[in-house]
Amino acid sequence: MTVTGLRPDARASGWLVIEVDGARLGSLPVERVRALGLKQGMKLDADGRARLEAAVQAEKAYAAATRTLAARPRASYELRRRLHAKGHRPGAVAEAVGRLESAGLLDDFEFARHFARVRQERGLGPSRLLTELLRRGVERTIAERAIAEAMEAEGVDPLERVAALARKRAHQLRDVPTAKRFRRVLGYLQRRGHSGSDVVALVRRIAADEESGRD
Numbered sequence: 001m002t003v004t005g006l007r008p009d010a011r012a013s014g015w016l017v018i019e020v021d022g023a024r025l026g027s028l029p030v031e032r033v034r035a036l037g038l039k040q041g042m043k044l045d046a047d048g049r050a051r052l053e054a055a056v057q058a059e060k061a062y063a064a065a066t067r068t069l070a071a072r073p074r075a076s077y078e079l080r081r082r083l084h085a086k087g088h089r090p091g092a093v094a095e096a097v098g099r100l101e102s103a104g105l106l107d108d109f110e111f112a113r114h115f116a117r118v119r120q121e122r123g124l125g126p127s128r129l130l131t132e133l134l135r136r137g138v139e140r141t142i143a144e145r146a147i148a149e150a151m152e153a154e155g156v157d158p159l160e161r162v163a164a165l166a167r168k169r170a171h172q173l174r175d176v177p178t179a180k181r182f183r184r185v186l187g188y189l190q191r192r193g194h195s196g197s198d199v200v201a202l203v204r205r206i207a208a209d210e211e212s213g214r215d
Helices: 030-036 046-071 076-085 090-102 108-121 126-135 140-154 158-172 178-191 197-214
Strands: 003-008 015-020 023-029
Touching: 015 030, 015 046, 023 030, 023 046, 030 046, 046 076, 046 090, 076 090, 108 126, 108 140, 126 140, 158 178, 158 197, 178 197
Parallel strands: none
Antiparallel strands: 003 015, 015 023
């Protein structure tokens, strides 16, 4: 087996198309071609060809990973699952994810903190945030720390945010009997991750206030 071609890739600046025995094998960045010591006319044994193919697959996975992250942030588990689903080889996926993590472009804690900050502004509480992050493959300890930091950084009393949500929902249900209103508002908050005795007491008071305001 012989490297018969190293030519610029018209579809990617700074990449070279590699041909082996006259057939296109793939494309690699110039710096990786140099790192592999590839030259036109170079002979390849079976191991050499396998290493070259692995490099091509790794670069494909890395390029796909960067495009995926450009669309929106993701946890490392999410990214791996997406790359596997697109048919990238396990070794290529592992290398791509490792490179992104080493470069600081893939960080589960930063992802979780950003996720918690954005979702809590939409009214989600700690337990719902934790469930969502765990579902995305973030480790529990990382998720819990990220949620705590995001809520602290926001500088908003969590109970006040819950109260605002409860008042809005109670007002929407102002024509519903008080006991039923209480249950429905409480269920609404619990589905959004807000629970505890303080929340129950708060909802009970707001549901009653809505009744007296209607009178």
